[in-house]
Structures are given as structure tokens and as C-alpha cells.
Amino acid sequence: MRMYDVIVKKRDGGELTKEEIQFFVEGYTKGDIPDYQASALTMAIYFQGMTQEETATLTKAMVDSGETIDLSEIDGKKVDKHSTGGVGDKVTFIVGPLVASIGIPVAKMSGRGLGHTGGTLDKLESVKGLEIEMSKEKFIENVNKFKLAVAGQTGNLAPADKKLYALRDVTGTVNSLPLIAGSIMSKKIASGADSIVLDVKTGTGAFMKTLEDSEALAREMVNIGNNLGRKTVAVISDMNQPLGYEVGNANEIKEAAEILQGSPVEDLRTLSLEIASHMAVLAEKFPSYEDAYEALEANIENGKAFQSLRNLIEAQGGDVSMIDDLSKLPQAKYQVEVKADKDGFVSAIDAESIGVAAMYLGAGRATKDDEINHGVGITMKKKIGDSVKGGEPLVVLLSDDEQPEDSIQKVQQAYTISNEKVEKPTLIHNIIK
The missing domain is CATH 1.20.970.10 (Transferase, Pyrimidine Nucleoside Phosphorylase; Chain C)
Structure with missing residues (x-):
């Protein structure tokens, strides 16, 4: 040949x-x-x-190019979740404990972030002492005992994908649906879960900016999963503004912990319960989405979900007192308000610009060698549909710089204030199975 x-x-x-x-x-x-x-x-x-069959074959070949994680020693059906990435997306820290609290094993392999905020591992490391590198034996032991563990990906998962992505990045071929879908799914399938729930973002802060493109990507990935024997569901969720009110690292852990303690932040709570419910159904723990949703909500109210988060932190060597008393998490030196310059209603927020503003503060990495500052970030005070008076804060910058001009300017560019009230954006656009 x-x-x-x-x-x-x-x-x-x-x-x-x-x-x-x-x-x-x-x-x-x-x-x-x-x-x-x-x-x-x-x-x-x-x-x-590529056809569906070609894309599935390409994905499987990339899986077979390196190690695969054998999770057969973990009791029960393993369900993974993956987000295509967004601003303020701390859903993993809510969904993992939620799903674990109803007895479903969540064996999560995650990476570090390159961009506006840290990745899952970077955010977790806001908790003092928490270890994300562990032996396979310890990883499996933690999942069997506590139903939840989060660890760094092995360096040899789908090496063909890593090599191909680097090539695509410099040859103008990143934006190919079969290649994007194959890249994401090769790592998910190599990670060993029986089923996968995908959170595919759409909007200004997402990789895919339009609903049409997001749905096309979701269908590609669902087809790959199902073709390769993994039951897969995709949730298309909105990223036209940050998710929840916190963007950063330690402040995102704080907001996730508050949701598990019953905080009513509507978009974050709703999306987390949506994803967790689909995971529970795929794991065959509940016969219907409605039954799963009800049980998961109950575990927020009765404290079991928050206890699952505490178990995760403690089992991986983290200082659990930082979760019990969230004020102990890393804090920035200054709180700098960025204020509205006129009365009106927030009609649009460029989520990507908010993410870049957070990166300028030190919450993310411009290059892979940059250090993350866990204490800095952004607290949103106004979101789409909210009324605002001139002089009211739109956001609070959590900064180690007393006057972070680049971030202030980026936030000012991100907000559009209009005379007419607009509706809040739809949170969940579609479910693709």
C-alpha cells in the first residue's frame, strides 16, 4: 500500500x-x-x-495507537463526561460528586488548560495538598471506595491524535468536523468509560460559535461513540455568556462547592443536573431522566453530593478544611470593580473576551509554560437580561494588580448595554442521542 x-x-x-x-x-x-x-x-x-464509518475507524485507529485505560476492576458501569470548553465551566466539580453520590463510579481523566483559565486539574490544585498524579492502583481504589477520582491523563493516550493535532494546527486543517470529533473521542474512548455524556458548547465563548456547527459536531461525536460500542449522549448548552458567576480557578471551585450546598445559581445548577441525569440513565441506575433528576436534586438537599466532593478532596490528599470554609481558598490582593457607563439592560456579553480578561489577570496560560495564579479571576455581577444603572459594577476583577488596565478594557469591550430589555439566553438548546 x-x-x-x-x-x-x-x-x-x-x-x-x-x-x-x-x-x-x-x-x-x-x-x-x-x-x-x-x-x-x-x-x-x-x-x-469522511463518512460515519470512516470517522469511527479513524478514531479507533487513534485509540489503538497508544495505551488504553482498563477500568474493569472498578465495580459498576463507568460513565464519563466531556465539555468542549467554555468560560466559567466548572460543571465537572459538580457533576462528579453528584453522580458519585448516587453510587455511580466516575473515573475522570483530565488535563491542564491552555487559554483563558486553567483546566480541571489546575482548578483542583487551588486546594492545598491535592494530588492529581497517582498510581493506577490508587486511582481504582479511590473510585471503588468513594465512587470518584480525578487524575491527570497518561502521556500515552492516543499519541496519534497528539501528533496529528500539532500538524493540523499549523496547516489550516483544525476546523474539520471528522478530525475534531475523532480527536476528542479518541481520548475519551481510550480513557475506558462504558458511556459518555458530551457537553457541547455553542456561542461567543465556545469553540463552535453557531448552533448549527455545534449540533453537527455533537452528531459526529455521538455517532463515533455509538459506532465504537459506547453509549453516547450530547447536550448542546449555551456559551454566549460565562456559566455561573465565577471565572478563574479557586473562585470556580468555590462556586461549585456552593452549588453542591444548595446555592440557587440557576444556569449552573440546571446544566449540572441535566448532565448528571443523563449520566445516571446511561449507567442504568434509573429508568428515566426524570427519576434521576429527582434523586440528584435530593442529594444536593440532603448533603450527600457535597460529602462526595469532600471525599474526593480528602482521598487525594487535599486540605478539606478549604472546602468546609471556602474563605481559606486562594484569594487575590485586590477587588477592582468595572462599572457600567450608562443605564439600561445587558443585551450581550462576549464570553470569550471575559475569558481573555481573566487570562490577563493570570487565571490562564498564554503558553504551556505559564504559571497559573489560583487566586485571581472575575466575579460577574450582571448577566444578559439584567438591568443596570450607570456606575453599578458589571464585574469585579479579583486581581493581584491594583489597576489591571488590560482586563478592565477587555471587560468593557465584552458588555453591550441597550435601552430595551432582552430575554435571558436559552441554556440547553438540544439533546442528541
Whole structure:
């Protein structure tokens, strides 16, 4: 088999066979196929697309290129969740304890963040002493005992994806639905869960800006999961403004803990319960979404969900007193208000600009070597649909700089204030199964 023939076949719109896709993935991972030929194929895929079967085969080949996590020693059906990323997205810290509180094992492999805020692991490390690196034996022991553990991904999950993504990043082929979907799902499937719930964001703070594109990506990923024997559901959720009121690291952990203690932040609570309910149904713990939702809500009210968060922190060596007394979490030196310049109603917020403002404060990384400042971030005071008076704060910047001009300017650019009241955005746009 020649790589030249595979490229030409896809260039001309042909459907690649399982053998051709495996030949490409194996050869490229080993270094037998050069970058220029891999670039030619990814560009052909960008323009010609792939069938469902091709995309599933590509994903499986990327899974098989490295390690897979064997979770068979964990009792029960394992369900994972994945978010395509957003601003203020701390849902994992709510959903994990919620699902664990009803006896479903959550064995979560997560990464670090590159962008406006830290990733799941960075945020967790706001808690003093918390370890995210652990042996496989300890990871499995924690999940069996407490139904929940969060650990760093092994470096050898889907290495073909890592190599291909780096290539796509510099050859203009990132925005290809089969390649995006295959990239995300290869890591999820390699992580060993039986079922997967995907939180696919849409809007100004999302990777996919339009609902149409978000739904197309969700369908690709659901098809891959189902084709590869993983029951998969996608929730399309809004990211036209930050989720909840906190953007950062320690302040997002604080808000997640408050939700588990009954805080009524509507969008964050509703989305977390939505995702957790689908996870509970996929794990076959409840016959219906409604039954699962009711049981999960009850576990917020009776304290079991919050206790699951405490178990996670304690089992991984974290200072649980920081969760019991949230004021002990890292704090910024200054609180800087960014105020409205006129009366009116908040009609739009560029969520991505809020995220960038948080990164300027030190909440995220511009490069992979940057250090995260866990104490800085942004507290939203006004969201879409809220009325505002001139001089009222739109946000509070949690800053170690007394006058963080770049962040102030970015927040001012993010807000649109109009004379007419607008409705709050729809939170959950669609469920794709």
C-alpha cells in the first residue's frame, strides 16, 4: 500500500477502507509517513469530509495507537463526561460528586488548560495538598471506595491524535468536523468509560460559535461513540455568556462547592443536573431522566453530593478544611470593580473576551509554560437580561494588580448595554442521542 494512493483516493472523494486508515495512522505515528503526506491527507479530508464509518475507524485507529485505560476492576458501569470548553465551566466539580453520590463510579481523566483559565486539574490544585498524579492502583481504589477520582491523563493516550493535532494546527486543517470529533473521542474512548455524556458548547465563548456547527459536531461525536460500542449522549448548552458567576480557578471551585450546598445559581445548577441525569440513565441506575433528576436534586438537599466532593478532596490528599470554609481558598490582593457607563439592560456579553480578561489577570496560560495564579479571576455581577444603572459594577476583577488596565478594557469591550430589555439566553438548546 502506498500513501500516495490513499491521498489521491480521498482527494477525489473516495471512501477510505479500514486498512487504508489504519495504514496511515500507524505509519504516521511511527514516523514512517512524513508530515507533508499527512498534511496532504488532512487537507483532502478537510475538503471531502469522511463518512460515519470512516470517522469511527479513524478514531479507533487513534485509540489503538497508544495505551488504553482498563477500568474493569472498578465495580459498576463507568460513565464519563466531556465539555468542549467554555468560560466559567466548572460543571465537572459538580457533576462528579453528584453522580458519585448516587453510587455511580466516575473515573475522570483530565488535563491542564491552555487559554483563558486553567483546566480541571489546575482548578483542583487551588486546594492545598491535592494530588492529581497517582498510581493506577490508587486511582481504582479511590473510585471503588468513594465512587470518584480525578487524575491527570497518561502521556500515552492516543499519541496519534497528539501528533496529528500539532500538524493540523499549523496547516489550516483544525476546523474539520471528522478530525475534531475523532480527536476528542479518541481520548475519551481510550480513557475506558462504558458511556459518555458530551457537553457541547455553542456561542461567543465556545469553540463552535453557531448552533448549527455545534449540533453537527455533537452528531459526529455521538455517532463515533455509538459506532465504537459506547453509549453516547450530547447536550448542546449555551456559551454566549460565562456559566455561573465565577471565572478563574479557586473562585470556580468555590462556586461549585456552593452549588453542591444548595446555592440557587440557576444556569449552573440546571446544566449540572441535566448532565448528571443523563449520566445516571446511561449507567442504568434509573429508568428515566426524570427519576434521576429527582434523586440528584435530593442529594444536593440532603448533603450527600457535597460529602462526595469532600471525599474526593480528602482521598487525594487535599486540605478539606478549604472546602468546609471556602474563605481559606486562594484569594487575590485586590477587588477592582468595572462599572457600567450608562443605564439600561445587558443585551450581550462576549464570553470569550471575559475569558481573555481573566487570562490577563493570570487565571490562564498564554503558553504551556505559564504559571497559573489560583487566586485571581472575575466575579460577574450582571448577566444578559439584567438591568443596570450607570456606575453599578458589571464585574469585579479579583486581581493581584491594583489597576489591571488590560482586563478592565477587555471587560468593557465584552458588555453591550441597550435601552430595551432582552430575554435571558436559552441554556440547553438540544439533546442528541
